Amino acid sequence: MNKIYNMGFGGSSSGANVIMKNNRRSRKSKTEKFQKSTGSKIGGTGPEKHISEAELEKIRINIRTSNRKRQSKILAITTVFLLLFALIFFYFMF
Secondary structure, three states, rough: OOOOOOOOOOHHHHHHHHHHOOOOOOOHHHHHHHHHHHHOOOOOEEEEEEEHHHHHHHHHHHHHHHHHHHHHHHHHHHHHHHHHHHHHHHHHOO
């Protein structure tokens, strides 16, 4: 008797995966697309700048102070709106 061996699902799906991997297109970055469409000579993000520890500390301090100012401003505005809401609520309810 002749036996016929069929390829099961595992073989056919792995074969399809191999074909898909081999035919995969290369991905292009947004910079490459921009250069191609506009003819620009932009090349990446540019050279890396080395910053000293003192400058980094200054930047950290500036960020912290600006965040504190922003948080205090948000807190003040929120407090004012909540007080106004409470006053209006009590005015109309009682």
